[in-house]
Amino acid sequence: MSQSGNFTSGFFVGALLGGLVGGVAGVLAANRISRTDADEAANFNQLSDDIRQNLADMSNDERMEIARRGLEDKISELNAAIEEVRQQLGSTNGHMTDYETSTMDS
Structure with a gap:
């Protein structure tokens, strides 16, 4: 029974720590992506202004x-x-289609 209690408490402590670490990593990644998106939007707006000019x-x-x-x-x-x-489809059947023969005749 004591190992069952240790497992349960260890499981919950691990889940809490993992959630905390994952949350911090998510916030940092979102912040970095947000800054990158803002920079790209500014560059796009400048390019768009140049094209308009x-x-x-x-x-x-x-x-x-x-x-x-x-x-x-x-x-x-x-x-x-x-x-x-058209060439891929014609070669899969091994013969020319009606359309191909009519275009070759003209």
Whole structure:
């Protein structure tokens, strides 16, 4: 019986100490993360202000050209991804799909 009492009291003391150490570690980690997030937000706001200033300095034609190039890049990325998936799907069956044969004929 005495070992059972020692185990129970040791268990509770360990749980309390572990909770205390874990709580302190959590507070320290949260504080560090909070400071890092605040620094990142300040850097992002500065970058955002710089981008806004650069956009304000550009003419409408320059902004439209940049937007057009960005869209063309995204479209080419999407086309490449679609082609890659089409090739993967076509090779899994070992033969060409109806779509692939119709595009090769034209």
